[in-house]
Amino acid sequence: MFGGEWRLAARFRSWPISAYLLVLALATSIPITACAGFLAYHFVAESSQSRKVEYEDRLRLMRNATELRVANIIEDLQILALSPLLAAGRFDEFRSHAVDTVKLIGGVAIALYEPDGQQLVNTRLDPGTPLPKRTAFDAERRAIETGRPQVSGLQQAVVDGQPIVTIAVPVRIAGQIRYALNVGLSPRYLSTLMDDYVSGGLVGSIIDQQGILLARRPLLDGDDLIGQPTIPAVRSHVGQVSAWWIKAISRSGVATYTSLLRSDQSGWTVNLALPREAIDGPLHRFLAEFSDLERYVSGLQNGVVSPTIGRIAEVNRMKQVLHLVGGELASALRQQRDLLDEINHRVKNTLGTVQSIARLSRSSASDVDHYVAAFEGRILALSEAYNLLTENNWVGADVRAIVERTLAPYAGPDRLTISGPSLLLPPKLTLALSATIQELSTNAAKYGAFSTPSGKLEIAWTGQESGIVRLIWIERDGPLVRKPTRRGFGTKMITRMFGAETGWSVNLDFDPDGLRCTMQFGVEADDEKDVRLTG
Incomplete structure (x- = not known):
């Protein structure tokens, strides 16, 4: 080793724990910031914008519905105003038609006014009852003066003083405006x-x-x-x-x-x-969670403290991993460099996976609620796979443990047939298989065997001396299966993930009797490669 290199290595060996933790903070802050920006942009730009558009459309539709109802009422009044009974002065007979019309409209009453405000007909008063004269009847007066329908603001009914609005139309007899006909509508x-x-x-x-x-x-x-x-x-x-x-x-x-x-x-x-x-909540929550994570990472240089638990499961998982590794660094100096490199690698790998899940979930979601539910489900599945690996010190996880834990929320043992030898998969395959089983289970719950009480699932795998594993997923006794017309997130993810490595393959058979999926992969795969759902 040359002198300069020896001195550099010696300098690294002499660093205190705080300096290594500072390196950890710097190594993880950049990808965390990038992921925070990515998620905040996509979540807010998509979900918040969709909510804004939906809100604006609702307001326009509400305004249009109000105008349409007013237009219909005006049309009903104009038809009633054409009654020949008015020209003949037969107001008692006209009143019966007005009663039918006010019931049809759903209003409070229909009244007929002379230009001076004297009522000639009021459907709320019994026939023969003296009718009042009104002084405040602006909408009716404007209808007579302009010859056009008029709509009032809030006013009091002449009979009992209850709050109403009125819609008035002019009544023409022999080509001249003689009366105003109105209907009162309640606030309810x-x-x-x-x-x-x-x-x-x-x-x-x-x-x-x-x-x-x-x-x-x-x-x-x-x-x-x-x-x-x-x-x-x-x-x-x-x-x-x-x-x-x-x-x-x-x-x-x-x-x-x-x-x-x-x-x-x-x-x-x-x-x-x-x-x-x-509108603002999703942005604030995402930025607050990731800002808190950045603060925690930056603070590690001053000592290891327990992290605060937030609302995003993946952020909590990264905090817990950082806390665990920080504690190990504080008690065991010999493996500091290796642990720092490993945690940096895993954090960046996890962030890349989360970014890909967010992007591909959005491309296959039909609306914001569907996107959020799908995104959360996949993040939880990823977190569960990390739990398996953490329990086994990141050596790997057994195929049976992956299958049983991922399927647990979807079906009990009476609907499952699981068989295969004990096989320890490395971390990369653990994450890949867990994500795949999660997508197949979600599909089965929506459209396949788990969507009906009678549906059943068989999963079996075999291992060869060459290190090749063959796993088969067979659904039975569910609804009739039809081949989808488009490729959703699950299909894209499974085919891309198992088509990216030499010796790996996947086949999805949409058999009418039940979906069949056959996967083949090698347990000797290099786990140092990033596990990403490329899209």
């Missing part, structure tokens, strides 16, 4: 227009031209809020054509994003709010 009626669009923590409201609440979903303290001004953050935008993603605080104290659209037809404003947590 308006609230039902939002039922199909306000769910899952959302708050919807309809607001009149003056910023007064006409309707709300869900109801808060009954109907007490009806007739009150909407919250200031929304009221300042009433009258605008649209306003998006306004930061507000709800009446119950929840931080929200709220948006509104104005209806040109009625002049009302339709408003929809959702908790900011629904």
Whole structure:
């Protein structure tokens, strides 16, 4: 060994534990930061954007549904206004038709007004009852003056003072406008227009031209809020054509994003709010978890402390591994370099695997909920495989232990037939086989043998002196199997993983009687290669 190299080696041997831990921190921080950025970008860019688009679509659909209902009511009133009974002055007979119409609409009452506000017909009052004269009837007056349908803000019914809105149309007789015909609608009626669009923590409201609440979903303290001004953050935008993603605080104290659209037809404003947590939460949680991991790694140079447990299982696993290795480094100096290289290799390998799972899960997911469920399931399966390896000091894991532990959540022993010799697989094959069994089990639970009570599964494997292992997965007594029209995550992962190494192979046979999967691999495979789900 040359003098310079000898001095360098001596310097490394003389390093204190804190210096080695600092190397560990630097070696792991870069891939951790990269993975954090990757996951945060993809999760937020995909799930949060999908939630935003869904929210904006809901608001537009709610506004459109409100306008369509108002248009239908106007059409019903205009048809009723054509009744020849009005021209003949036969108001008692006309009243019976109006009663049928108000029932059809679902309104409070239909009334017929003269230009001075005198009622000629009111379906809420019995025939022969003296009818009141109204002074505050702006919508009806505008209908007479303009000859066009009009929609009011919140007002009080002339009979009992209950809060209503009215829709009025002009009545023409011999080409001249003689009367105004209106229907009163209750706030609860308006609230039902939002039922199909306000769910899952959302708050919807309809607001009149003056910023007064006409309707709300869900109801808060009954109907007490009806007739009150909407919250200031929304009221300042009433009258605008649209306003998006306004930061507000709800009446119950929840931080929200709220948006509104104005209806040109009625002049009302339709408003929809959702908790900011629904949009910002995923980003904050991911960044907080990975930032905490980085802080923990950086702090190892000052001594080994117990890590805090967060919400992401894989991050917790990396913390636990780092804590374990840090403790070993503190008590055994002879293997520091080897352990540092090994943990750095495994951390980078794990991060690469998590990145690939995130990317491929997103490409095969039909929506955000499907993506999150699939991603979490695969991360948990990866964590379970790491548990097996940790229990055996990362020497490897037995095929039977891998199969039984991975299948445990899906089926009991009465539905399983498992046979094969005891074979110890190295870490790389342990992770690969565990991921494969997880994907096959998930598929069986959704579409195959585990989706019906009668379904059964047989798994058998054989080992050869050459080191080649052949494992067969056979499903029986399940639903009829049809070959899929596209390749999902599971198919891509299994075929790529077992097609990447010399001597490895996989065959998926979509037999109508049950899926058959045949895998072949060598237990002598070099475990130093990264285990990645390339996509």
